[in-house]
Amino acid sequence: MPAMAGDDITVHVEWLARRLTQQQEDAAATEQHRIMVNTHRVSRVPGHVRIPNPDAYTPGLVAIGPLHAKDAERRLRPGNRLKMAYLHSLISRGHPDPARHLAVIQGYVRLVAAREREARAMYAAEDVDDVRAEDFIQMLVLDGCFILEHLVNVATGKEEQSLHATPFGPAQLSVDLVLAENQIPFFVLVDLISSTRLPEFDSTGYAPPVLLMKLVLYYLGGEKGRDMSEALPPADAVCHILHLLHAMVSAARTRWEPAPRIQDGATLEVMQEAARLLRRLPLLLLVPLLYPILPEERRWRASYGREDLPSASDLKRMWVWFKKARGGSSSKAPAGIASVLGPVPLAVKLAHEDRLRLPQLRIEFRTAPLLLNLMAFEQSAEQRAGAVSAYVWLMAKLVQSAEDAGVLVATEVVQSSATGSESKEDVARFFRQVGAASEAAGELEKSYLGETLQKLRERSQHPLFMMWADVQRNYFTVPWAVVAEFVTFITFISTILQTYGSFKH
Structure with a gap:
């Protein structure tokens, strides 16, 4: 019933009331969904995390989902054109007759429309509230079908000429699909693949x-x-592709254990360590003589606090040996983006008498975006002591200089595509870049590395190891310094003997 206002303005009370009622019910239902998925919501990376590495969270070829949809209209047009072509090729796999394509697309739209509210809840309100329902549904259908077609092409070995026509297209796409801001709900992909005919996998x-x-x-x-894929999680517990990757990387860490020591191998290692000790025996004898004359400002206590973690080169001076964690092997080099984390990602163990086993990390242009976005996911999911953040923090503390990088490169814990002396500085620069993002995680003592960190810190505070490291770091860094100190030491002893002889005479 219309009502009259003071200025003869007609207000349709019933219509307006119904509209407000519907809007508040929709808002309440959507908010309830948001509360349910709040832990793993797709949200923008906070400014204080993004500023040091702004390009690491931004897609370079294809925008997936609503957060970078506007980029698809301008900067990412080539990727946007690929989506239409991939939609056609995906449908054509099971329906060669183009007359059937309309019905298939209608089915896709119905499936996504039925869960539109649930899908919107995966994003912050400010990112999707202004997006019309039709545009939102179309975006999810196109993006989801694009992802599915690309996955099938890779699995079946089909050449993607349109993708390869774009410079660095395949490699850039592998980065774009794991960006924290470039995700769509996993249940959308499940619904789409459930209604898609894929004869190749029947x-x-x-x-x-x-x-x-x-x-x-x-x-x-x-x-x-x-x-x-040995132990897959339930599909309904996966929020998006980055979440699935994080779950599998974390699971691989928990399943790995260092290989037991074989008796013959243990005997050989003992003999090797005995030989190392004999080679260092002269240095051990010099420690009581050289350490007392070392200036206080150059001693260990002036460089490291009790809560600090020594770098790789200093830990090596303390008889900590670095070893590459060994996992499965493959005759063919892996090509996926997760392969940069090695066969046993995040597997860190301090075992077998002072051997610190670390997973192999291959540094290339995809490595930083992968680590940074895994950490961004952990922080958005309120995993304050996330496994990836803890691992990156540890590596950044270990590699603080080119010398530290050389220690890990020599043991194949770190592989770099660069060569020569500059590669070591590049590795150190890389860990400074990603390490800054790991600092935001906090509470790393509660992570899976807490016990390892404590043991390494205890060693760095042991008086014998502190003096041992100080003497090596200050007197035996380069060969000429060794010679100089040796001459000084001989001169010092000769002076004492001459003085003693003169006094006796």
């Missing part, structure tokens, strides 16, 4: 959710992707 017998996870992990891990 013989596998996998249920659509399982097939999807295996395709994703094969793509992310390359040949090693097969190893990553």
Whole structure:
């Protein structure tokens, strides 16, 4: 019933009331969904985390989801054109007749529309409230089908000429699909693959959710992707692709243990350590003589506090040996983005008598974005002591100089695409870059590395190891210094003997 206002303005009370009622019910329902998925919501990386590495969180080829959708209209147009072509090729796999394509697309739209409110809840209100329902649904259909077609192409070995026509297209896409701000709900992908005919995988017998996870992990891990899919999580517990990658990386760490020492191998190692000790025996004898004359400002206590972690080169001076954690092997080099983390990601163990085993990390242009976005996911998910953040923090503390980088490169714990002396400085610069983001995690003592950090700090505070490291760091850094100190020492002893002889005479 219309009502009259003072200035003859007609107000349709019933219509307006119904509209407000519907809007508040929709808002309440959406907010309830947001509360349910708040832990793993797709949100923008905070400014204090983004500023040091702004490009690491921004897609370079394809925008997925609403957070960078406006970029797709301008900067990412080539990637946007790929989506339409991939939608056609995905449908054509099971429906060669173009007359069937309309019905398939209608089915996709119905599936996504039925869960639109749930999908919106995966994002912050300010990122999706202004997006019309039609645009939001179309975006999820296009992005989801694009991802599925690319995963299938990689798994079946189909050449993607349009993607390869773009400079660095495949490599850049592998980065874009794991960006924290470039995700769509995993259930959208599950629904889409469940209604898509993929004759290539009919013989596998996998249920659509399982097939999807295996395709994703094969793509992310390359040949090693097969190893990553040993224990798949429930598909309905996965929020998006980055969440699945994080879950599998964390699981790989927990399953790994150092190989037991073989008796013959243990005997050989004992003999090798005895030989090392004999070679260092002269230095041990010099410690009581050289350490007392070392200036106080150059001693260990002036460089490190009790809560600090020594660098790799200083830990090496304290008889901590670095070893590469060994996992499975493959005759073919892995190509997926997760392969830069090695076969046993995040696997850090201090075991077997002062041997610190670290996973191999391959540094290339994809490594920093992968680590930074995994850490951003941990921080957005309120995992204050996340495993990736703890690992990056440890590595950044170990590698603080080119000398430290050389220690880890020599043991193959770190691999760099660069060569020569500059590569060591590049490695040190890389860890300074990613290490700054790990500092925001906090509470690292409660992480899986807490016990290891405590043991390493205890060693760095042991008086014998402190003096040992001080003498090596200050007197025996380079050969000429060794010679100079040796001459000084001989001169010092000769002076004492001459003085003693004169006094006796």
